[in-house]
Amino acid sequence: MIEQGDLVTAALAAQAVLSAVLAVFFLYFLHDRRRPFLRLWGLSFLALAIHVVLSLLTYRLLMAGLGPGLRLPVSVAALAAVYAQVALLVAGVVGLAYRRFLTPRHLAVVVIVVALLGGATALIGAFGPDAASLRVFVRLGVKNFLLAAAFMGAAWVILRQRSSPVQAGALLAAGAMIAYGLHLLHTLAIQVLGPAGVWTAPYAPFLPIGDLVLYALIGLGLVTWLFEHERAEARVARSEVSRLSFFDPLTGLPNRRNVRVQLANRIRVLSGTGLKVAFAFLDLERFRRVNDSLGHANGDKLLRSLAERLDARRPAQATVARISSDEFAVILTDLPDEAEARTHLDYLMDAVREPVHVGGHDIHLECACGYALYPDDAEDERALMRAADLAHSSARRRGGGPVRYRRIMEVAADERLVLESELRRAIPDGQLRLLYQPIVDAEGTVRMVEALVRWQHPERGLLLPTEFLSMATTAGLASSLDYWVMESACRQIVSWRDQGVDLRVAVNLSANLFEAPALPSTVERILRRSSLRPSDLQLEITEQVAMEDIEAGNATIERLNEVGVALALDDFGTGYSSLSWLQQLPVSRVKIDRSFIQEIEQAQGLAIVRSITDLAHALGLRVTAEGVESAQQWALLRQLGCDLFQGFHFSQPLAASEVRAFAQRRRLAQL
Known part of the structure; x- marks a missing residue:
């Protein structure tokens, strides 16, 4: 018992x-x-x-x-x-x-x-x-x-x-x-x-x-x-x-991929009916100045307000989309003639011109609009979008709009050739500049910088990457530009180290360079020439670039890993297969896109960033949060376990001569 x-x-x-x-x-x-x-x-x-x-x-x-x-x-x-x-x-x-x-x-x-x-x-x-x-x-x-x-x-x-x-x-x-x-x-x-x-x-x-x-x-x-x-x-x-693979994360509007699908469907439905489809590009003028003066957070508020206004004032059968930082697209369907298209576009442009109250200021913006009509100007959605893009370029040069596509605009595209020629001379003529944005850890200590290229054009002034990188790609200059950025940044890191400031550097890779078979050997040669340790260089690719060809991309990343260079997945969360394919990519870091960081103080945004961070950590990856604009965002991100942080809350991009002083103010760990 x-x-x-x-x-x-x-x-x-x-x-x-x-x-x-x-x-x-x-x-x-x-x-x-x-x-x-x-x-x-x-x-x-x-x-x-x-x-x-x-x-x-x-x-x-x-x-x-x-x-x-x-x-x-x-x-x-x-x-x-x-x-x-x-x-x-x-x-x-x-x-x-x-x-x-x-x-x-x-x-x-x-x-x-x-x-x-x-x-x-x-x-x-x-x-x-x-x-x-x-x-x-x-x-x-x-x-x-x-x-x-x-x-x-x-x-x-x-x-x-x-x-x-x-x-x-x-x-x-x-x-x-x-x-x-x-x-x-x-x-x-x-x-x-x-x-x-x-x-x-x-x-x-x-x-x-x-x-x-x-x-x-x-x-x-x-x-x-x-x-x-x-x-x-x-x-x-x-x-x-x-x-988010079909919608813009900041505004909730359809994105470029979504627009292309919708436009193809509208053309197919209206083919042979006698009705027209108009496609327009509409971009904001002076937005970059507003963004620089008021900060990215207020710039995002401005974009959200404009997106809501445009979506509220569009015709019932129309679509308004955001396809890049300050560019919107409009699809108008069931149009009997061009006059109705112009009426609707004028109305939307007037909506943009109305003041928007942001950051204690009433912001007045202008916009440029170019459009094309189906079937008058193009036979399919790709040709229609190209025609509208040419009209939009013309509208930007003239100012205002809406400007309709004319075949003579094809000739105007030759002007791009002039700019391409100038870009080819920019590297040997010393017109390119590098700025460096600090990246800090959870204690606020700067651990690395991201190299950001600018073009000091002799006539147009300082040009941002958005104004010349796409042209560099079409002109076949992207790889040369990337190599110049990489070698210049590596030499700068070594120079800072000689001055007692020990940092790592992140460099973005274009799709063209990432797909180049000689990339790993060229990177190794640049490291050897600059005397930089491989572990001090981080190369960044967007997830869309990484997903283009998973097998080939994995092979390239593995070869770079053998060289000793870290790979990071940039703009993470904005691609179309990020969660399902991340475990197959042999990268060591991910950078959460700034659009998610801006929503982190909302319950849904917090849940997304937490899920991405936990997933990355579960796969043994370090996480960098981009676009940190406030102390509250930084506090939440630290609580979620992010490893590194980057954004205007810490510093705007700095010239090389300013980084050392910034490092001393931050009391970086020195050699």
Whole structure:
């Protein structure tokens, strides 16, 4: 026959093992997923394991007849541990249910205070020889009552959480917590009424088994809830990334890919009906100046406001899309003639000209608009978009619009040849400039810089990459430009190092250069000529470039890895297959696109950035957040576990001569 002491010992030992296993489980997942509630639950079950072990030790000391002098400190520690355990468990449950967690400092204060109060209950009546009943009531009765209230309160929070319907794991955890709370109250009744002879419970020796079973159910519920939570967030992130492959993440408007599909469908439907389709490009003038003076955050607000206005004022059958930083596209269908197209476009241009209040200023913008008509000017969507682009270029030169495509505009395209010729001379004539934007770690220490090219045109002034990189690509100059940037940046890094500033540099690669078979050997040669360590160079490619040919791209990346150069996936999250293909790319870093960072203070944006960060970390990749514009964004990104940060919150791109001073102000780690 099993003795009562052996039964209690076995139940407590099993509960200690179960608690330790759950603690290890949650803390293991914390390493990969970095969820605050995982840390809280892991520490909670660790505290429970400590409590159970100490309770078992107290029980064995009591059974051995040893005096209270040995049992008292163990009882104090055991009660402190169980009170802390419940505080941590409830904090994790409430945080997960409401998506809000205590700061580490506040949490530490709460846990310490609760643990001290719990330990103090062991001292009440501890030194009175006739206070046995009081000790039992305070140590066990009060504990059971407070724990029951805490568990049942946590269950109530779970059942009222925002997700609807409540997930099965959460229901199991809530049900087990309610049952455990009732179990504690039942035990309390036996403890209070039993000694008075009011209630005898022959099954009382088996109550520790109830503790074991119910805690196992609570743990199972929490584990199930964890997996359901992860699955739900991954599903939301996949859905959002999939949606963003057809929509602009900043404005929510259709993007270029979406527009091309829609335009092809409209042309197919209206073919042979006598009705026309108009396609127009509409871009904002002076937007770059506004962006530079008011900052990217206000520039984004301006774009969102204009997008909402244009979308609200478009005709019912029309589409307004954002296809680049300051450029929109418009599809007009079912048009009887050109006059109606001009009327609609004039109306939309007037909408752009209306002031927009941003950053305490009323911003007045002008726009240029060029358009083409189907079937008059083109026979398919590609030709129609090209014709509209030529008309748009003409409108930008003239100012205003709307300007309709004319075949003579084909001749105007020759002007691009002139600019291409000037770009060919820009490198040997020393017209290109490099700026460097600092990239910092979680402490704000600058760890590397990104090299950004500018063209100091002798007549047009300082040109941004958006104004000449596409032309460089079509002219076959992209690779030469990339190599110049890479070698110049490498030499600059070595120069800074000689001055005592130790930095790494990130250089963007064009699609043309990434696809070049000689890229790895050329990179190795540049590193050798500049005397730069391979580990100090990071090459960046957009995910769209990486996805063009997965097999060939992987081979190139692996060869660069052999050279010792790190590869980063730039603008991550904006491509069309990022989540599903990331694990196949042998890159070591990802850079989350700034469009997601700008939305991080919204619940959906926060969920997306968290999912991308967790996915990257799970694959062993480091994460850089681009476009950090505020201290609040930086704080949220650090909480999510991002590794590096870049944006105007830290610094705008700097000339090479300014970087050293910036490094000294930031007190960089120096050689």
